[in-house]
Structures are given as structure tokens and as C-alpha cells.
Amino acid sequence: MSRTRPLAPLALAAVLAVVGVVAPAAQAKSYKRVAALTPFTANTLAALGVRPVAIGQTLGGHDRIAASLRGVPTLALSHPNGPNLEQLAVRNPQLVLSAPVWKKGEPGMKRLGMKVAYSDPTSVHDLVGETKKIGALVGKSGAAARLAAQQTAQVRAATKNIRKRPTVLLIMGVGRTSYAMLQNSWGGDIVRRAGGRLLTGGLTASGGYARISDEAVVARNPDVIIAVPHGTAGDIPKIARYLSNKAGWKNTKAARHHKVYVSTGNSLLQAYTDPGTTIRDVRSKFLGN
Known part of the structure; x- marks a missing residue:
């Protein structure tokens, strides 16, 4: 009388797969807190x-x-x-x-x-x-x-129906120090998608923020300057006032045409879940396109 030999593990797995009986896949851990x-x-x-x-x-x-x-x-x-x-x-x-x-x-x-x-x-x-x-x-x-x-x-x-693409410098103000926000920053990407042409060629920084002097701002001569104050909540109003009337930028097209804007919210510094809203805000409030 012949004895049936058990299937080898690989052969058993193949049979189970054919008949649709497979071990459940490991579930990724779901965190509750x-x-x-x-x-x-x-x-x-x-x-x-x-x-x-x-x-x-x-x-x-x-x-x-x-x-x-x-x-x-x-x-x-x-x-x-x-x-x-x-x-x-x-x-x-x-x-x-x-x-x-x-x-x-x-x-x-x-x-x-x-x-x-x-x-x-x-x-x-x-x-x-x-x-x-x-x-x-x-x-x-x-x-x-x-x-x-x-x-x-x-x-x-x-981002539909963009009618004009002004040149822009998006500048984060930390105290009296200015940093150009590059395309690899959150705000830089938003402004670019809103139709702004960032004048940041030649500036590099892995974190997306490159220090920029007033002389460099004037030399780049943007159509629009969007300044974003950064600091503690108590410092923001003071930094905003300084940026909105910054003497070092007075010879730019942006200043001469009254297109130096200050964005005191946080939406150009950090991502939120509604980027479409932020893009619309930049277009309507700052770029007019």
C-alpha cells in the first residue's frame, strides 16, 4: 500500500494560490494617537x-x-x-x-x-x-x-487663465535681515504656480532661503515684492511695518508702482491642505493676473 507524501512547502503554497486560499498579507500599522x-x-x-x-x-x-x-x-x-x-x-x-x-x-x-x-x-x-x-x-x-x-x-x-506673469521677489524678513525665497521653498512654488516669475537666478540654498541684500533687490528690480515677516507673534507687526516702507527698496519698480506687499499670515511659509486657495490669494492680492 503506497503512502501519500506531504507536499513540499513551495508546492503547497502554489496549490493554495490556485484555489484562492492564501495567507493574509501583513497589515500596515495604523496609529490612533x-x-x-x-x-x-x-x-x-x-x-x-x-x-x-x-x-x-x-x-x-x-x-x-x-x-x-x-x-x-x-x-x-x-x-x-x-x-x-x-x-x-x-x-x-x-x-x-x-x-x-x-x-x-x-x-x-x-x-x-x-x-x-x-x-x-x-x-x-x-x-x-x-x-x-x-x-x-x-x-x-x-x-x-x-x-x-x-x-x-x-x-x-x-492656475487657469493667467493673463500676465510679472517678475517677483518673494522675501522673508527676519528682523532687518532679508532672505529671498527660492523655487525650492513652499512660498516660491506657490508664487511660481500663481504666475509670478521669480527673480532668483544665481541664488542657491538647500533650505530654499538665500540671504539677499537691498542692493541685490534693487539690481534685480522686480515688478512685485511680496515680503513675509517671520518671528514671534509679538514681533510680526513691527517687522511688517519695516518691510512695507523699506527705504532700501525704494528704487525698484515694485516700490515706485506701489507694489510692495506684506503677507502677515503663514500660508507662504508653510503648507496647508488647500494650496488652491493660497494660489488664488496670491493672484488676486499681489499679482493681479
Whole structure:
């Protein structure tokens, strides 16, 4: 009497695959307790129906933070580590959605058993991908895919029918020091998509901000200057007044034609979930195209 030999593991797997019986694929971990340190990550969670355990402070104010996040604890952020670890630990997140600027705080977060993921888009193209990445981390991939499709459609609509493309210098003011925002910065990408021609040729900086003198601003002679004050909330009004009447720029076409604008919000410094709205704002308020 012959004895049936058991199938080898590979042969058994092949048979199971044919009849449709396969081992379930490993599921990616879905994080439920999430801290979001940037406006983009906080608003993305809100749009996906996830309430974070804490959000990071926003220097430009919380006026564009989703209304559904009211009451969520806010963490103060300080260079170079980001949030205070004791305050973060009280919120006990499983996942911290951080930004590269706070990278030095990552080892401390990991020692507390927190996973750290970076998400701080510097272009509209990156934003769409980051939306999907966050969705996967919190178990909301379907909702994130729909949100990303909406963002793409809104940007497409916001960039239609551009009638003119003025030359622009987008300048971040830190105290009395000026930095040109390049195409590889969030604001630079927004202004470019809005129809502005950035006069940043020859300037390079890995972080997207290159120091620029008043003499260089005059030499480049932009049609439009958009100045973005950066500092603590108490310093913003003073920096804004200084930038709006900066004597060193008075010989530019922008100053002569009263096209030096100051943007005191945070939307040109950091990504939010509605880039189409920011592009429309730049077109209507600053470029007139």
C-alpha cells in the first residue's frame, strides 16, 4: 500500500494560490494617537476625520487651523528640538508627525517609544504625495486618496487663465535681515504656480532661503515684492511695518508702482491642505493676473 507524501512547502503554497486560499498579507500599522507639529499635518488629520492628541504652535497664528481642532492641546516649539519632551509625553502619542527642522528632537521621542514621521511639503507636488502618506499611517488611505484628488483639481482650477506673469521677489524678513525665497521653498512654488516669475537666478540654498541684500533687490528690480515677516507673534507687526516702507527698496519698480506687499499670515511659509486657495490669494492680492 503506497503512502501519500506531504507536499513540499513551495508546492503547497502554489496549490493554495490556485484555489484562492492564501495567507493574509501583513497589515500596515495604523496609529490612533497622533501628535501633529505642522499646520499641514494637523489640518490633514482633521480632513481625514482624525483628532490629534496635540498640535504644534503656528507662529502666524491659528486662523487657518481647521475649526474641528479647536480645543486640541497646543505644544510650544523651540529650535532645534521642537516640542518639550515632558509636555509631549503627557499626551502619549504613538506617532509624531514632525518636520525636518525639528529633527534633533527625534532621538528623545524614540526613547519614549514614539514613531516619528516627517511631513512638511515644500511644493504642491510633494503635498499631494504627503497627504496619501499620512492617510496610510492613520488607516485612512481611501479618504486620503480622495483628498489628494481634490487638491490636484483645486490647484488646476486656481492656475487657469493667467493673463500676465510679472517678475517677483518673494522675501522673508527676519528682523532687518532679508532672505529671498527660492523655487525650492513652499512660498516660491506657490508664487511660481500663481504666475509670478521669480527673480532668483544665481541664488542657491538647500533650505530654499538665500540671504539677499537691498542692493541685490534693487539690481534685480522686480515688478512685485511680496515680503513675509517671520518671528514671534509679538514681533510680526513691527517687522511688517519695516518691510512695507523699506527705504532700501525704494528704487525698484515694485516700490515706485506701489507694489510692495506684506503677507502677515503663514500660508507662504508653510503648507496647508488647500494650496488652491493660497494660489488664488496670491493672484488676486499681489499679482493681479
